[in-house]
Each structure stands twice: as C-alpha cells, then as structure tokens.
Amino acid sequence: MAILQPLIDMAEICYRQGIRHAVISPGSRSAALTLAFARHGGFQAHVCIDERSAGFIALGMAQQIDAPVVLICTSGSAAYNFAPAVSEAFFQQIPLLILTADRPKEWQHQYDGQTIYQTGIFGQHVKRSFEVSPDYQHSDVQWAINRITNEAINLASVAPNGPVHINVPIREPFYPSEGEGFNASREIRVIKRQKNDIVWPQTFWEELLDEWESAPKILIAGGQNKPDAALNAVLNRIAEEWQIPVLGDCIANLSGKEIIRHHDLFLGKKNAENLRPDLLITFGMSFLSKEFKQFIRKNPPKYHWNISEDAFLADPFQSVTRDISGKAVSLLGNLFEKLDYQSFVENSDLAHDTAFHALWLENERNACQKKHEVLRNLSMFSDLTLLDLIFKFIKSNFQLHIANSMSVRYANVLATENGWSGVFANRGTSGIDGCVSTAIGAARVNGQPTLLIVGDVAFLYDRNGLLLDNLPKNLKIVVLNNAGGNIFRMIDGPGSLPELETFFETRHSFSAQRTCEDSGIAYFRVSEAEGAENVIQEFLNFDGIALLEGFTDPVENTRAWKALKRAAH
Structure with a gap:
C-alpha cells in the first residue's frame, strides 16, 4: 500500500483554507503530492514542464487573485528552478505555497539520482522554510504535517505576503495501487489566523499633524501597488481639494486627472530644485523612476513618512524620518478626515503651499506636451x-x-x-x-x-x-x-x-x-x-x-x- 495519508490531508487543508490553484511540474518523487492535488477535485491543476516557468505562472495567478497558489515539483535541481520566481514573489510580496518533493536524507552523497541539499534551499527569499519527516505513519508526524501546512498557508497570507516553502521527503513506494482511494482523514484540523488592523494612538496623530503643519510644501508619491479604488479615491480628494501633488509611476496604478505621471522626463532638469518637498509621503513597493529617486537623494525633504506593511525598513531615497506600519489607504484616509475636521473647526484653510502643487502640474503638462511633439516628429x-x-x-x-x-x-x-x-x-x-x-x-x-x-x-x-x-x-x-x-x-x-x-x-x-x-x-x-x-x-x-x-x-x-x-x- 502506497497511500501517504498525510499528503492527501495536506491537499485537503489547502482546499479548506481557500486555495484553488496548483501549478504542477511532472516528476516521479513528487507523485504522491501531485496525485493528492490532481485527484482532489477541488483544484484547478495547471501543468508546466519547466519549473522556472511554472514558478512565474503561479506568481502571475497569485498576483491577480491575492491568495496563495500551490507550486509542486519533484526532487533535485527541479526545486532550484523555482528560485527566480520565489525571489520575485518575496520582494513583490506575492503569496505562494511551494511544495518540493525530496529524497530521504540518508541518500545524500550516495550517488542516488535527483538527491541534493533541499532543506532551506530558497534561503532568505521565503518568509519561512519548513520540512516534514518522511515517517508518515507516526502520529506525531501526522500532527506536525497538519500544523505545518496550516501555519505555512497562514504565513503566506499575512502582511507582508510572500512565498513559504515546505520540503517533503518521501520514501518509496509512493505510487498507489489500482483501486486505492484518495480520501481525506476525518480528523483534519483547519487553523485560521485572525488578522488585526493597526490602531494608531492619539500621540502618534499629534506628532503627524505637527509635522504636517510645519511643512508648507507636501508631496505624495506611490511605488508599485495593485489597483486600489479606495486608495485612489482618497488620493484624488487630497490632490483636488487640498491641491497637494500626487506622483506615481505606471506600476503604482494611480488614476486621476491630477496624478503626476511624467516626472521621469522632467526631474532631471537643471532648475528642478524648486520641486523639493518639505514633507514627502511615500507608499507602495519599488519606484521605477531612477530620476525621482536621484532627485530626492539630492534634495532630501525635512520630513519623509513611509507607509508600509513591510517587515524591513525600506529607504531607497535615503531620507525616511518616520516608518509607519500599516495600509496607505487607512493612514491617508484617517489623515484626511482629521485635517478636514480641524480645518472645519478652526474655520481656516490648511497652511500648506498650493503654489507647489501648481508648479508640479505645470512641469507635468509641459513634459506631456513635449512628449507628444517628439512622437509626432x-x-x-x-x-x-x-x-x-x-x-x-x-x-x-x-x-x-x-x-x-x-x-x-x-x-x-x-x-x-x-x-x-x-x-x-x-x-x-x-x-x-x-x-x-x-x-x-x-x-x-x-x-x-x-x-x-x-x-x-x-x-x-x-x-x-x-x-x-x-x-x-x-x-x-x-x-x-x-x-x-x-x-x-x-x-x-x-x-x-x-x-x-x-x-x-x-x-x-x-x-x-x-x-x-x-x-x-x-x-x-x-x-x-x-x-x-x-x-x-x-x-x-x-x-x-x-x-x-x-x-x-x-x-x-x-x-x-x-x-x-x-x-x-
């Protein structure tokens, strides 16, 4: 009998946790994993013979559905071919659950095919790497596989999202006999993780409002970000009602008639120093524009707030003064409400420099006009x-x-x-x-x-x-x-x-x-x-x-x- 029940249960846990897609690269040692997902009936199985491409196909799916996608491969160098996609998923904060079949450890350095060092193979490019024991009949191992599978799925989906790896050593035999069924255990436990919203204390808001009021020239800039209608609505209200410039590369997915999009064309001008902000507010991941990054490095603001759910303090501009943990839409939405209420109570306009906004828009319009002139000619x-x-x-x-x-x-x-x-x-x-x-x-x-x-x-x-x-x-x-x-x-x-x-x-x-x-x-x-x-x-x-x-x-x-x-x- 070659029914490896804990691996069948692993597939069932993935399904009950909401996973619906599995990208599978064919192989022998991974047969038990492949069949657990292929025979389950609840997954869309996508077969790709090249593990490097398979990794990116899974990344593209997870990027769209904002939920983990399972990646399965056989042992040996096959796992290494996932590495480019895994590293991209890590730095782009895309959830993946990587299941790599492996040979038992005792066969390393014994000239046994497809046997390499797979424990922690992706290094620091995963949120965490797990390994299960191949002794699937032991009750402690069955308990551990159930727990690890739940933990890996939850971890992949907790901000910042990212790839999580489970290495799965498998002993022979691992092909089922004819007529053997694939049914999940009755005692499967699904462990959900509660996500908590960040609540910023009153002292935090007081400090932010003090810095805002002492910064006449304010600029908001978005890095790589998924389309977010709520965030766009907040940013457009800030740009239109308060006349504060909002900037974003194409991958920031910002929409609105006043969004600055052509900064990469005009920030290299000799007289660009007058576009220097007193307060810079950034959010999102990577900024595409080298011109913008170099401009801020040369013209650092007095204050720089970076809003992020990242586990690392990212400061590509070399100017961050306040690293704010949380979602940009929540922070900026709350900030807008507090400042709007303060303005109403005091019956006064905000004290920032609206001419700064006009200057950014003038440069934007000129760059766009010159772009079209060049293209026509x-x-x-x-x-x-x-x-x-x-x-x-x-x-x-x-x-x-x-x-x-x-x-x-x-x-x-x-x-x-x-x-x-x-x-x-x-x-x-x-x-x-x-x-x-x-x-x-x-x-x-x-x-x-x-x-x-x-x-x-x-x-x-x-x-x-x-x-x-x-x-x-x-x-x-x-x-x-x-x-x-x-x-x-x-x-x-x-x-x-x-x-x-x-x-x-x-x-x-x-x-x-x-x-x-x-x-x-x-x-x-x-x-x-x-x-x-x-x-x-x-x-x-x-x-x-x-x-x-x-x-x-x-x-x-x-x-x-x-x-x-x-x-x-």
Whole structure:
C-alpha cells in the first residue's frame, strides 16, 4: 500500500483554507503530492514542464487573485528552478505555497539520482522554510504535517505576503495501487489566523499633524501597488481639494486627472530644485523612476513618512524620518478626515503651499506636451513609434503586463493616458526571466483582455512558459525585436564600449514566429510605419491568443529615446 495519508490531508487543508490553484511540474518523487492535488477535485491543476516557468505562472495567478497558489515539483535541481520566481514573489510580496518533493536524507552523497541539499534551499527569499519527516505513519508526524501546512498557508497570507516553502521527503513506494482511494482523514484540523488592523494612538496623530503643519510644501508619491479604488479615491480628494501633488509611476496604478505621471522626463532638469518637498509621503513597493529617486537623494525633504506593511525598513531615497506600519489607504484616509475636521473647526484653510502643487502640474503638462511633439516628429520606425500606435488603439478594459529593461521604461512614458484595469511588472527583482510566464498565469485567472509588452531577449529567455495546453485566449503579446538587449545602448557605460554588441546586447537573428507556430499562437509582424495601423488593429481584434512582433533598429531606437528625454529636459 502506497497511500501517504498525510499528503492527501495536506491537499485537503489547502482546499479548506481557500486555495484553488496548483501549478504542477511532472516528476516521479513528487507523485504522491501531485496525485493528492490532481485527484482532489477541488483544484484547478495547471501543468508546466519547466519549473522556472511554472514558478512565474503561479506568481502571475497569485498576483491577480491575492491568495496563495500551490507550486509542486519533484526532487533535485527541479526545486532550484523555482528560485527566480520565489525571489520575485518575496520582494513583490506575492503569496505562494511551494511544495518540493525530496529524497530521504540518508541518500545524500550516495550517488542516488535527483538527491541534493533541499532543506532551506530558497534561503532568505521565503518568509519561512519548513520540512516534514518522511515517517508518515507516526502520529506525531501526522500532527506536525497538519500544523505545518496550516501555519505555512497562514504565513503566506499575512502582511507582508510572500512565498513559504515546505520540503517533503518521501520514501518509496509512493505510487498507489489500482483501486486505492484518495480520501481525506476525518480528523483534519483547519487553523485560521485572525488578522488585526493597526490602531494608531492619539500621540502618534499629534506628532503627524505637527509635522504636517510645519511643512508648507507636501508631496505624495506611490511605488508599485495593485489597483486600489479606495486608495485612489482618497488620493484624488487630497490632490483636488487640498491641491497637494500626487506622483506615481505606471506600476503604482494611480488614476486621476491630477496624478503626476511624467516626472521621469522632467526631474532631471537643471532648475528642478524648486520641486523639493518639505514633507514627502511615500507608499507602495519599488519606484521605477531612477530620476525621482536621484532627485530626492539630492534634495532630501525635512520630513519623509513611509507607509508600509513591510517587515524591513525600506529607504531607497535615503531620507525616511518616520516608518509607519500599516495600509496607505487607512493612514491617508484617517489623515484626511482629521485635517478636514480641524480645518472645519478652526474655520481656516490648511497652511500648506498650493503654489507647489501648481508648479508640479505645470512641469507635468509641459513634459506631456513635449512628449507628444517628439512622437509626432519621429520620422523613422522605432520601438517608440510602434508602442505609441498600439496604445492609441488599446481599449480601456485591458490589463497591461510589462517586461523589464526598456519595455517598462517605454510604458512608463507612453502608457499614461490609457484606462488600464491594472498595470503589472516584475519589479521585485527586476529580472527579465519569467515575464512571459507571469502574464500567462495572470491571463489564466483575471478574466479580462491582457496585453504583454516584452523585449526580444526577455521573450526568448522565457519561451517555455508557452509550452502549455490551453494557453489563455485573452492574452495578446507584443515583442519588441531589435535583435538584442537594446537597453545597453541607452544607459551610461556599456554604450561606448567596443564589446557592446557581443557581451552586452548579445546580438541575434531569432524571431518569435516559430515559437508561435509550435504553440498555436496567431502571429503578426510589422517592420515599418506604412501599414502598421492596419496590422495592429487586426492583431488586437483577433479572437484568441496572438503575438505581434515589431522589428526595429537599435540605433534608431536609441536616437528616438534620447531625443525624447532631451526634449523634456
């Protein structure tokens, strides 16, 4: 008999805790885990042969549903291939439950296949790592597996969310005999964890209000954040009623007519010092704009409040004076109410400098105007002209996913006037690995049109994510093919080196066409401005998954991008 009952119960606990998706990479040692989830009946099982892609597919799903997704793999190097996605999930605070099958410890260094050191394999890139005993018949082990499974799921879902790992050594035999049933134990315990809201004391509010009143120039800036209607409503009231500038990169998912979006274009100006705030309030995770980070480092505010649920004190601006634990929507909402009430009672306006808000808006309007002027005057076909055309035809119900390197930088400048339902990018580690797979995972569960913008190198690096049955029909992919890593021409340093093309750009002659043929994806291509609009519209209107590959020249891309940055300065 090879029914490993505690592993069947592990699947049942996951189900009762609300988990509904499991991404599984095939293997032998993991058979008992795989069958526990596949035969349960309550999970959507997604099979991916490449563990690296599987990890990012699970990440994309968990990113959308804001709940843990289970990852399962066999023993050995298979587990290591989860590492890029696990590290991204850790720094992007996305909940994953990673179950890695393992060989018993006594077989390490015995030349037994697929046997490596798996205990704590993900190091500090998980919230916690557990390991269960392979002696499943012992009652203490059964109790421990029940407890550990509950604890791991709860931990993954407690702010800050993140990946949690359970290493599962399994002895042979582990394949069930014919007719053996997979039924959960009757005595399974599901342990729920109560989430408590933070209550800030009165002394805390008094200190905040004192600092607010002594800071005439106030700026609010959002880092990477999921779409949040309640937070947007609060920020727009602050911007409109109090005339305080609110700034956000595209991945901050801030919407509103007064949101500052083009700061990356104008903060490098020589006379930008007058935009320095006395009080800076930040929230969210990573900030995409290098210009903004450098601006604040050079022009630090007197006060800097950072609102975060992070376990670490993050200070990329080197200026934080107050680290506030909690949700931005709660803090800013309460702050608005208290200041609004104080203003009403005292029958006076707030004392901050509204001209500061007008100055930020003036710079925003000028940068946006110059951007459109440059785009209208570009005579050669480039990444910028292609994406500008695509964004003009995009409907407001699309969700946007962006790869790293130049793709996310282009989108941060160009994708500012669309009504996206959400903008997502893997900015936890900012690697190029996994962006295709993440978008695939997201499109599988988000139920809406999804657009991925990706460079050729990042696409080629992650093609194995497309080795899936039933690819999501709601996914559209745009590949910017400039025959290499074009960003290395854009940034200071490698662009002037003789080794640029060989060791940095890695020039190539590959395209996405054959990948599309292998995966059953409709393929479109464009290499010049003439006729591009028709191809783009046909691509966007195609009923099913489709890919548009734009072939551009890296030299022209560099010229166009630098012209845009130069015009705004």
